[in-house]
């Protein structure tokens with residue numbers, strides 16, 4: 010089942026009672042394993058059971074992972090490691106993603122310390138399959154300026170920048186503490202009250218800019234990318250990568 014198929018089975022009230030506040034993001038989160046069907050109060054027990062069965066019988070994520078692993082097997086890691094900013098060790102790639110090390114074997118199996126979702130596997134396999142190379146430009150651009158970013162710019166704002174702004178507004182100190190743990194560094198050379206530099210993947214650094222609420226001006230978050238980011242991941246995957254960061258901060262803060 011893909012997110013659209015799941016969305017069609019939801020009550021589609023867009024009532025905002027689930028943590029994702031709308032049915033489509035909720036469907037995406039369920040598919041990614043970040044949300045549970047029970048978080049939608051309008052789904053009856055029978056409807057939930059029927060969806061659970063469909064989710065189990067057709068796990069498109071596992072199918073996609075298997076397909077990507079097949080493609081990865083044909084890639085010589087020695088040829089792409091440097092381009093990806095990864096380390097090559099005993100034939101495996103070691104890739105840092107949001108402060109954590111992931112080991113990818115030549116047949117595409119991924120291991121790490123701690124919990125791993127199918128979604129991070131898909132992102133890492135995409136990153137390897139894309140086999141981007143080249144140096145970072147040092148030129149920062151908005152998501153909309155990346156290749157194919159313009160058509161998805163409103164999704165990026167809704168699913169990444171807005172939830173990040175809410176997290177900062179609610180608990181700025183806590184959010185910064187989590188970002189620090191992930192390896193973020195404060196920057197003073199950007200025209201925002203707060204600017205934080207973080208490597209989401211070795212070749213995908215971001216700068217998170219935050220303007221807190223001031224008098225009549227509402228708070229704002231802008232997330233910008235090195236202009237080469239689209240060489241290493243497609244626009245859709247970049248959204249999921251940043252959503253993963255937001256989720257990471259949210260979950261860490263909710264644990265206290």
Ligand code: SF4
Nearest residue numbers: 023024025027032049
């Ligand atoms: S609680 Fe259910 S109906 Fe309401 S927005 Fe979330 S998924 Fe949609």
